[in-house]
Each structure stands twice: as C-alpha cells, then as structure tokens.
Amino acid sequence: MSNKRLVWGVFLVLLGCLFLLTNFNVLVLNWFVLWRFWPLFLIALGAFSLFETGKRVPIAVGLSAVALAGVLVVIPRYLPWITRDVQKASVIETLTEPYTSGVEKASLSVDAGAGEYYLKDSTDAFVSVDTETNNGRFMLSRDRNGDDPHFLFIKRNPGPTWMLENTKNQAHVSLNQNPLWDLTFDLGATMADIDLSSFKINRLVMDAGASSIAIKLGALANATLVDLDTGASSITLSVPEASGCEILGDMDLSALQFKGFAKTDQQRYVTENFSTASQKITVNLDTGASKVVVERY
Numbered sequence: 001m002s003n004k005r006l007v008w009g010v011f012l013v014l015l016g017c018l019f020l021l022t023n024f025n026v027l028v029l030n031w032f033v034l035w036r037f038w039p040l041f042l043i044a045l046g047a048f049s050l051f052e053t054g055k056r057v058p059i060a061v062g063l064s065a066v067a068l069a070g071v072l073v074v075i076p077r078y079l080p081w082i083t084r085d086v087q088k089a090s091v092i093e094t095l096t097e098p099y100t101s102g103v104e105k106a107s108l109s110v111d112a113g114a115g116e117y118y119l120k121d122s123t124d125a126f127v128s129v130d131t132e133t134n135n136g137r138f139m140l141s142r143d144r145n146g147d148d149p150h151f152l153f154i155k156r157n158p159g160p161t162w163m164l165e166n167t168k169n170q171a172h173v174s175l176n177q178n179p180l181w182d183l184t185f186d187l188g189a190t191m192a193d194i195d196l197s198s199f200k201i202n203r204l205v206m207d208a209g210a211s212s213i214a215i216k217l218g219a220l221a222n223a224t225l226v227d228l229d230t231g232a233s234s235i236t237l238s239v240p241e242a243s244g245c246e247i248l249g250d251m252d253l254s255a256l257q258f259k260g261f262a263k264t265d266q267q268r269y270v271t272e273n274f275s276t277a278s279q280k281i282t283v284n285l286d287t288g289a290s291k292v293v294v295e296r297y
Contacts, residue, residue: 123176189209
C-alpha cells in the first residue's frame with residue numbers, strides 16, 4: 001500500500017469523525033481554524049516512510065485510533081480555541097402554555113437530561129416553566145393534534161454537553177391545580193425536588209440516573225401510582241399519613257427506611273390502614289444500590 005493511500009485514509013477517518021461529532025452536537029467546530037493542523041499530513045507521511053510496506057497497515061490503524069482519541073479528548077480539552085460559542089452565558093427563559101378551561105385530565109412529560117428540577121408551585125396557566133441553561137435550550141410544547149390534546153412536554157435540546165466544565169440546567173415547573181395529572185420525568189443524573197401535595201396525581205413516573213430525589217405526594221386523588229426507576233440514588237418519598245400506601249419491587253441491594261410500614265413478603269411493604277383508607281398510593285421501586293426513605297407526614 002502506498003504512502004499516499006495511507007495518508008489519505010487516515011485523513012478521511014479523522015475528517016469523518018469530526019463531521020459525525022459535529023452533526024450530533026458533541027462538538028461545535030470552527031472549520032476555519034482546522035487548517036492549522038495541516039502539518040499533521042507531513043508527520044503522517046514521514047511516519048509511514050520509516051517503516052516497511054507490510055507494517056504500514058497496522059500503523060495506519062493505530063494512527064486512526066489516536067486521531068479519534070484526539071477528537072474526543074485532547075483537542076476539546078486542551079485547545080479550546082478550536083470551538084466557538086461553547087462557553088455561553090446562561091439563557092434564562094419563562095415558558096408558558098395557556099390553560100384550556102374545563103380540562104379534567106392532563107399529562108406532562110419532562111425529558112431534559114441531567115440538571116436540577118423543581119416542581120411545587122401552582123399557576124393559572126396549564127404549565128409554566130422558569131428555565132436557566134448554558135447548554136442548549138428548553139422547550140415547552142403541547143400535542144394539540146395527537147390522540148391526547150392535553151399532553152404537554154418539556155424538552156431540552158442539548159448543546160455539546162461534555163465540553164462545558166460548568167454545565168447548568170435548571171427548571172422550575174408550575175402546574176395548574178384543576179386537572180388530574182399523569183407526570184413522567186425522564187432525566188439523567190439529577191437533583192429533583194418535587195412537591196405534589198397540592199395537585200391531583202393519577203400517576204408519577206420517574207426514570208433517572210444516579211440522583212438525589214425528594215418527592216412529596218398529597219391526598220387529592222383517590223388513587224396514585226408511582227413508578228421509580230433510578231440508578232444508585234438517594235430517594236426520599238413523603239406520603240400523607242391518612243393515605244394507605246404499599247411499596248412493591250426488588251429492593252435487595254438498597255438501604256431502606258420505611259417507617260410506619262409492615263413487611264408482608266420479600267417485595268411488599270404496606271401501611272396498617274392500606275385496606276381501609278379511602279385514598280391509596282402504590283409505589284413500584286426499581287432501584288440500584290440506593291438509599292430509599294419513605295416517610296409519612
């Protein structure tokens with residue numbers, strides 16, 4: 001294999017990596033400064049010339065791997081002038097969706113990655129979100145033309161996440177108190193403080209990475225279903241003392257504190273008033289090596 005073909009092969013591998021990472025918003029590149037790396041072609045050509053023909057293919061493979069590592073680690077970390085507009089100031093916005101009078105049931109999905117999330121305040125709007133981020137933009141939308149016209153979702157379109165040393169993503173969510181809510185949170189490594197005591201909650205789904213999560217439920221709905229699926233996390237769930245509550249799931253690897261609950265079998269804990277209470281809460285736990293506290297107030 002000729003030196004020319006090997007050099008062009010390594011060049012195309014590197015260029016393809018750059019385009020791919022840019023398309024997925026992992027890198028934000030200023031292509032006008034990449035010409036500064038043209039001496040790499042001379043280095044590669046010289047390196048191939050030092051070895052016999054039979055040894056050049058593994059060398060090309062090795063250089064391609066080094067080039068990819070450089071794209072992923074070395075260049076963004078030690079040459080920040082390659083990128084542009086990466087270290088941005090925080091964007092602060094308030095997003096609002098107006099309420100439709102007479103709506104009795106609604107759904108909200110939050111798919112926003114790692115960050116800090118708060119929910120406790122009410123609003124006359126359907127949903128209101130105060131956001132702050134220096135990595136992408138938050139978005140609040142409503143599916144008016146789908147099967148559920150009262151389905152709303154909050155989403156964050158991320159920027160080049162791992163290139164920011166001090167990434168900030170924060171959202172304060174406020175809900176209308178009239179509907180019966182289904183809430184879904186699909187988050188990364190998260191700090192979440194969710195106070196739902198003043199809302200009617202039909203179902204709450206929390207899917208998160210290694211997180212610190214505090215959730216407080218109320219007794220405004222006849223029945224509430226909670227699904228918690230997290231990595232190694234610290235979880236505190238507060239439920240009303242007047243509500244009957246059961247906890248189900250595989251919790252063998254977790255540290256559990258269920259004060260006021262009786263263990264009925266290996267995977268079920270219940271309060272003494274579960275069978276007689278007019279308002280019931282069922283909690284399904286699927287956690288890694290976590291600390292899980294369920295308290296009654």
